Amino acid sequence: MQKVLIIYYSRSGNTEAMAEFVAEGVRNEGLNVECKRVQDTKPEDLLEVDGIILGSPTYYGTMAAELKKLIDESVKYHGKLESKVGAAFSSSGGVGGGNETTVMEMLKALMIHGMIIQGDSKSDHYGPIAVGKPDDRSRNECIRRGARVAKLVKRLAL
Numbered sequence: 001m002q003k004v005l006i007i008y009y010s011r012s013g014n015t016e017a018m019a020e021f022v023a024e025g026v027r028n029e030g031l032n033v034e035c036k037r038v039q040d041t042k043p044e045d046l047l048e049v050d051g052i053i054l055g056s057p058t059y060y061g062t063m064a065a066e067l068k069k070l071i072d073e074s075v076k077y078h079g080k081l082e083s084k085v086g087a088a089f090s091s092s093g094g095v096g097g098g099n100e101t102t103v104m105e106m107l108k109a110l111m112i113h114g115m116i117i118q119g120d121s122k123s124d125h126y127g128p129i130a131v132g133k134p135d136d137r138s139r140n141e142c143i144r145r146g147a148r149v150a151k152l153v154k155r156l157a158l
Contacts, residue, residue, distance in 0.1 A: 001031065001032055002031050002032070002050040002051070002150075002153045002154065002157055003031065003032040003033065003034065003048070003049045003050055003051075004026045004031055004032070004033045004034075004049060004050065004051035004052070004053060004085075004146075004149060004150060004153060005033075005034050005036065005041075005045060005046070005048075005049040005051070005052050005053070006019050006022055006023055006026075006033065006034065006035045006036070006053045006054075006055065006146075007036050007037075007038050007041050007045075007052065007053070007054055007055070007067070007070065008035065008036075008037065008038065008054070008055035008056065008067075009037065009038045009039075009055070009056050009057065009063075009064040009066045009067050010037070010055075010057065011057060011064075012057070014057065014091040014130060014132065014133055014134060015055050015056060015057050015089075015090070015091045016037075017133070017134050018055055018089050018091060018128060018130055018134050018138065018142050019035045019055050019089075020035060021128075021134065021138075021139050021142030021143050021146070022053055022055070022087075022089060022128070022142045022143070022145055022146040022149075023035050023146060024142075024143050024146060025142065025143040025144060025145060025146020025147035025148075025149075025150065026051075026146040026147070026149065026150045027146075028143070028146070028147055028150075029146075029147050029150030029151055029154070030150070031051075031150045031153060031154070033146075033150075034049075038064075038066045038067050038069075038070050039066060041070060043070065043073045043074040043076065043077060044077070046074055046077060046081055047077060047080055047081070049084070050084055050085065050153045050156075050157070051084060051085040051086070051087070051149050051150070051152075051153045052081070052084060052085075052086050052087075052110065052115065053086070053087045053088065053089070053145075053146070053149060054067060054086075054087075054088045054089075054106045054109075054110070055088065055089045055090065055091075056088075056090055056102060056106065057090065057091050057092065057102075058090050058091065058092035058093075058097045058098045058099050058101075058102040059102075060098070061098035061101045061102065062098070062101065062102055062105045063090075063102050063105055063106055067106070071106075071109045074113070077113075078113065079113075079114060081110075081113040081114060081115055082113070082114035082115070083114065083115070083116060083156070084113075084115050084116070085115065085116050085117075085118070085149050085152050085153050085156065086107065086110035086111070086113075086115035086116065086117050087107075087110075087117065087118070087127055087145055087148075087149050088102075088103045088106035088107050088110070088126070088127040089103065089127045089128040089129065089130075089142060089145065090102040090103050090106075090127065090128075090129050090130075091129070091130040091131070091132070091134070092129070092130075092131055093131070093132065094131060095131055097131065099129035099130075099131075100126055100129070103126045103127040103129065104126055106127075107126065107127070116152070116156070118148060118149070118152050120144075120145070120148065123141055123144065124141045124145070127145060128141035128142045128144075128145050129141075
């Protein structure tokens with residue numbers, strides 16, 4: 001059975017809550033899913049799954065250094081993540097906090113690995129975002145993104 005790995009960094013618990021909501025969406029589609037803190041993740045973990053979803057708080061308009069470190073270490077597997085499904089989500093402390101730039105930075109790294117990224121024409125186009133503690137809107141966006149990633153993983157497996 002296909003598996004999705006959600007890797008996140010969270011200091012306040014907001015991004016961790018988002019990761020759990022994204023996982024709920026993946027589970028709802030019948031796929032295996034694992035949520036891991038970035039500090040518990042090794043670059044080789046990326047090889048063992050069909051989908052990778054990254055989550056980070058927004059720090060100065062980009063992802064947390066801990067997540068960037070994992071991405072930098074994953075360079076030894078360049079080309080080996082080709083055609084896996086990728087996605088990203090972010091939380092911030094304010095409306096103009098840089099959520100979209102953070103999500104885009106994570107997506108760019110996944111695309112450089114050759115991964116497949118699916119946008120969303122109906123809602124958070126690049127990936128779910130939250131301002132502070134995830135509210136109902138953010139929760140629904142996270143569940144939706146998890147489900148969309150799972151559906152795409154299943155379609156690509158055919």
